[in-house]
Amino acid sequence: MKAITKNKRIKVIVNGREMEVYDNLTILQALLQEDVHIPHLCYDIRLERSNGNCGLCVVEVGEGDAKRDVKACQTPIQEGMVITTNSPKLKSYRKVRLEQILSDHNADCVAPCVMTCPANIDIQAYLRHAANGNFSAALQVIKDRNPFPVTCGRVCPHPCEAQCRRNLVDSPVAINHVKRFIADWDMAQEEPWLPKKKDYNDTRN
Structure with missing residues (x-):
């Protein structure tokens, strides 16, 4: 947000109450400064x-x-504005708008690459471990869902990369190549890591 120390104070009416706010700001910025809550998602304080x-x-x-x-x-705040931030009409509108946002929110809660992966591997987790040099942890994430990463790393058509959000910027993360690298690293170890086998005689599971 722009510096406001030199902004003058102007009078507005908010929800029937007269108050002073800083000028040269948007309505949202000005009212947030005065602890008047307005629901919002896309606003960031670092943006003009x-x-x-x-x-x-x-x-x-x-x-x-x-x-x-x-x-x-x-909308810029202006002297003498009469502003209503909360009314039955606004509540109804915001409810509908939020439902519209949530109706298409899966890719924000679950990464598109994970949703597309046939094995449903936690791709974000093993990419993070690999980037940090923790290949063992990355391997365990992969083998938790896919016991044959060496083979799959060579034959998988990697639909995850087609859905990678990085496509919106430039090109997708090389997800399959990372998986293949981790699998090859595992095979090069003296004792490749094996996930714990489930005891099928254990009737408690």
């Missing part, structure tokens, strides 16, 4: 202005027939 994609920060500005809905993260 949000892209407004989440749509949760919509507030009502004005009175009576002149009242209109605006995105608080993109």
